[in-house]
Amino acid sequence: RKEVEQDPGPFNVPEGATVAFNCTYSNSASQSFFWYRQDCRKEPKLLMSVYSSGNEDGRFTAQLNRASQYISLLIRDSKLSDSATYLCVVNFSNAGGTSYGKLTFGQGTILTVHP
Amino acid sequence: DAGVIQSPRHEVTEMGQEVTLRCKPISGHNSLFWYRQTMMRGLELLIYFNNNVPIDDSGMPEDRFSAKMPNASFSTLKIQPSEPRDSAVYFCASTLGLAGGMYEQYFGPGTRLTVT
Numbered sequence: 001r002k003e004v005e006q007d008p009g010p011f012n013v014p015e016g017a018t019v020a021f022n023c024t025y026s027n028s029a030s031q032s033f034f035w036y037r038q039d040c041r042k043e044p045k046l047l048m049s050v051y052s053s054g055n056e057d058g059r060f061t062a063q064l065n066r067a068s069q070y071i072s073l074l075i076r077d078s079k080l081s082d083s084a085t086y087l088c089v090v091n092f093s094n095a096g097g098t099s100y101g102k103l104t105f106g107q108g109t110i111l112t113v114h115p
Numbered sequence: 116d117a118g119v120i121q122s123p124r125h126e127v128t129e130m131g132q133e134v135t136l137r138c139k140p141i142s143g144h145n146s147l148f149w150y151r152q153t154m155m156r157g158l159e160l161l162i163y164f165n166n167n168v169p170i171d172d173s174g175m176p177e178d179r180f181s182a183k184m185p186n187a188s189f190s191t192l193k194i195q196p197s198e199p200r201d202s203a204v205y206f207c208a209s210t211l212g213l214a215g216g217m218y219e220q221y222f223g224p225g226t227r228l229t230v231t
């Protein structure tokens with residue numbers, strides 16, 4: 001089983017639609033959670049961190065369920081510019097309780113927003 | 116801040132040749148990561164350093180791959196000899212790895228390697 005699993009998609013949605021991505025992780029000793037965005041032929045960039053209480057940034061809402069080891073990202077009112085690959089990312093601590101900032105990336109979910 | 120700098124941005128080489136990829140992390144960051152990305156395998160962590168010391172190189176595919184970090188501002192990833200299956204985009208990323216921190220990693224633009 002992969003440490004971080006995502007539905008690879010692709011998701012094809014019209015402008016203005018609401019779309020949700022889900023992600024599960026295997027290690028309960030996870031410390032930090034993120035969503036990264038990667039545009040075609042570009043590097044991954046942080047979209048938003050995910051906090052235990054859930055958080056919102058404009059049209060984007062992230063949720064975390066530690067009991068179910070589940071993370072979600074909701075995009076409202078999709079724009080053409082939202083077309084990208086969305087990566088679910090988890091920071092696991094090692095047996096000694098340290099991680100040095102190591103992140104584990106999911107395979108990514110491809111989103112295409114069309115006119 | 117210039118961000119993470121990688122060079123070269125593109126490299127085309129013939130099978131059997133040595134390839135050296137370079138990375139300059141963000142000043143002040145103490146952890147550096149080398150990744151490889153392909154369509155088939157996604158983003159794979161190859162090796163990472165903390166305070167210039169290699170912490171985990173279990174992702175390095177073979178002995179043909181080696182990485183060094185001689186100081187806090189420079190790292191190299193070397194492939195010798197290169198093979199066509201090494202063709203991929205290689206990313207370098209850095210972070211300030213503090214205990215309890217959120218560990219956002221900043222990626223460089225990547226080196227697109229093609230081995231013919």
